Amino acid sequence: MNQLDKYKEIFFQQVRKIQDEVCDQIKLMDPEVQLTEDQWERNDFEGNPGGGGLTRVFLGDKIENAGVNTSLVFGKIDPKFGQKFGGDADTMWATGVSLIIHPRNPRVPTTHANFRMIQIGEKFWFGGGADLTPYYPYEEDFKEFHGVWKKALGPYGHYQKMKETCDTYFTNTHRDNEMRGIGGIFYDHFNSGNLEADFEMARTLSEHFIPSYFPLANRRLNEEWTEEDEEFMLHRRGRYVEFNLLHDRGTKFGLESNGRTDSILVSLPRRCMYTYQYAPKPASPHEKMMEYYRPKDWV
Amino acid sequence: MNQLDKYKEIFFQQVRKIQDEVCDQIKLMDPEVQLTEDQWERNDFEGNPGGGGLTRVFLGDKIENAGVNTSLVFGKIDPKFGQKFGGDADTMWATGVSLIIHPRNPRVPTTHANFRMIQIGEKFWFGGGADLTPYYPYEEDFKEFHGVWKKALGPYGHYQKMKETCDTYFTNTHRDNEMRGIGGIFYDHFNSGNLEADFEMARTLSEHFIPSYFPLANRRLNEEWTEEDEEFMLHRRGRYVEFNLLHDRGTKFGLESNGRTDSILVSLPRRCMYTYQYAPKPASPHEKMMEYYRPKDWV
Numbered sequence: 001m002n003q004l005d006k007y008k009e010i011f012f013q014q015v016r017k018i019q020d021e022v023c024d025q026i027k028l029m030d031p032e033v034q035l036t037e038d039q040w041e042r043n044d045f046e047g048n049p050g051g052g053g054l055t056r057v058f059l060g061d062k063i064e065n066a067g068v069n070t071s072l073v074f075g076k077i078d079p080k081f082g083q084k085f086g087g088d089a090d091t092m093w094a095t096g097v098s099l100i101i102h103p104r105n106p107r108v109p110t111t112h113a114n115f116r117m118i119q120i121g122e123k124f125w126f127g128g129g130a131d132l133t134p135y136y137p138y139e140e141d142f143k144e145f146h147g148v149w150k151k152a153l154g155p156y157g158h159y160q161k162m163k164e165t166c167d168t169y170f171t172n173t174h175r176d177n178e179m180r181g182i183g184g185i186f187y188d189h190f191n192s193g194n195l196e197a198d199f200e201m202a203r204t205l206s207e208h209f210i211p212s213y214f215p216l217a218n219r220r221l222n223e224e225w226t227e228e229d230e231e232f233m234l235h236r237r238g239r240y241v242e243f244n245l246l247h248d249r250g251t252k253f254g255l256e257s258n259g260r261t262d263s264i265l266v267s268l269p270r271r272c273m274y275t276y277q278y279a280p281k282p283a284s285p286h287e288k289m290m291e292y293y294r295p296k297d298w299v
Numbered sequence: 300m301n302q303l304d305k306y307k308e309i310f311f312q313q314v315r316k317i318q319d320e321v322c323d324q325i326k327l328m329d330p331e332v333q334l335t336e337d338q339w340e341r342n343d344f345e346g347n348p349g350g351g352g353l354t355r356v357f358l359g360d361k362i363e364n365a366g367v368n369t370s371l372v373f374g375k376i377d378p379k380f381g382q383k384f385g386g387d388a389d390t391m392w393a394t395g396v397s398l399i400i401h402p403r404n405p406r407v408p409t410t411h412a413n414f415r416m417i418q419i420g421e422k423f424w425f426g427g428g429a430d431l432t433p434y435y436p437y438e439e440d441f442k443e444f445h446g447v448w449k450k451a452l453g454p455y456g457h458y459q460k461m462k463e464t465c466d467t468y469f470t471n472t473h474r475d476n477e478m479r480g481i482g483g484i485f486y487d488h489f490n491s492g493n494l495e496a497d498f499e500m501a502r503t504l505s506e507h508f509i510p511s512y513f514p515l516a517n518r519r520l521n522e523e524w525t526e527e528d529e530e531f532m533l534h535r536r537g538r539y540v541e542f543n544l545l546h547d548r549g550t551k552f553g554l555e556s557n558g559r560t561d562s563i564l565v566s567l568p569r570r571c572m573y574t575y576q577y578a579p580k581p582a583s584p585h586e587k588m589m590e591y592y593r594p595k596d597w598v
Contacts, residue, residue, distance in 0.1 A: 174560050175560060234570075
């Protein structure tokens with residue numbers, strides 16, 4: 001087994017481990033949560049077996065809905081697809097974990113994370129990140145979330161760049177550049193030439209998702225909330241859907257490459273609302289919250 | 300005033316008339332409905348005044364949300380835009396009425412219609428249509444809706460083609476080609492060379508929207524509904540959002556051409572739900588309804 005194959009194998013193991021650990025955290029947060037698990041398989045572009053995935057979906061009173069998915073896919077690809085990556089590649093290999101958590105309580109933020117390794121033809125790289133979508137202006141939580149990522153990325157010197165990439169990426173350009181949430185970190189097509197180091201950074205990032213989210217989520221879990229809090233959350237979830245369906249490249253890529261629609265769109269919130277010219281009440285926490293959906297230096 | 304300018308003017312008058320008449324029908328259906336009216340203006344590609352529109356948004360107990368919009372826009376366009384229409388056109392002119400009605404009662408279908416006239420450079424054409432998105436399997440209503448359009452289009456011989464275009468267009472390709480609703484009629488880029496006749500057909504179509512929808516909607520308006528009916532409606536409205544944000548060319552065109560986002564996305568339902576692998580109860584009316592979201596000969 002060559003070095004690349006070795007890291008592909010251990011990154012897949014890492015991805016599965018994160019999936020299990022995040023699912024355990026979800027069950028701790030919401031012991032009554034209902035879990036649906038689906039193992040699925042796919043064919044590649046030529047109709048041969050091309051790997052598959054494991055989708056885990058949660059529905060509950062505290063976790064309104066969540067999806068924690070892993071996949072390992074490979075095989076022949078549509079040549080048009082390969083060309084996008086600047087070569088005449090006709091094969092791909094990819095593995096990753098992708099997760100989304102939409103809590104029921106508007107005081108607990110939504111979160112999304114993804115850690116992946118991709119190979120198209122001879123080229124390969126790591127990518128992914130984690131971001132937070134809060135609905136209540138607990139600034140200390142936002143600082144805490146970014147603080148974890150700054151610390152995780154400190155040794156690599158990549159926090160600032162990955163934070164800015166995230167700010168730019170998760171933006172509703174059709175809504176006057178309002179961000180989906182308060183950002184986090186995001187990177188893609190990362191290959192420094194040192195596979196061992198790149199793998200180690202990807203592994204480290206994946207290990208920091210749980211400490212970045214669950215302590216703050218659990219702290220807010222049993223807070224009382226108002227009807228206005230909920231309405232604001234449902235409105236912002238509408239914006240979340242707009243981002244995912246209009247702008248998210250991962251969603252587009254998945255649907256256009258004939259991915260498993262229900263696994264891809266598990267990212268959508270269970271409930272949401274659309275309101276013409278929605279405006280939070282003047283001087284409310286929700287009006288305050290609107291200020292945070294803009295790029296900001298957190299730590 | 301030349302002949303084209305004359306028809307542009309009277310088509311705009313027609314569009315405004317339909318807007319007023321549809322708004323009157325909405326108020327009759329839901330006398331307590333709350334109306335927000337916004338007159339807006341836009342600049343063209345070079346920053347000069349480029350027309351605007353009149354957005355009317357309804358929120359109520361019987362009409363959960365509705366939008367009835369007209370616009371008249373003109374001026375310089377991005378040359379890239381002009382090239383899409385096969386020329387080196389740098390000016391455009393367009394007027395139309397666009398409407399969406401999402402009733403509260405799941406027994407009353409959602410409807411959408413649009414009637415427009417567009418000129419890019421020297422080329423001009425008519426387009427639009429009307430379609431129905433029911434949530435309860437009242438087959439007689441679907442036949443009635445299509446019957447009105449077949450009759451309206453009878454003299455022109457275009458019903459079958461426009462019905463098929465509608466079936467194909469309003470389809471969620473990422474959901475195994477499930478249709479958004481039960482179709483209706485749709486046409487675009489229509490210019491037979493006889494402006495007077497083309498105008499007359501466009502006018503006739505716009506006059507048939509009210510009789511195609513309101514009689515059947517009013518007949519169902521006060522029916523009792525169940526929790527399951529509502530859940531199914533909210534689920535199907537999720538599919539409606541998926542279509543509008545992932546596939547609808549009008550929405551994309553509007554957002555990419557820097558249109559008024561709130562007027563464009565007024566098409567989204569006030570509430571909706573997303574459920575992983577949603578399936579209606581076996582032998583329920585909702586399972587029956589699923590069969591109708593496929594192309595079918597109605598009349």
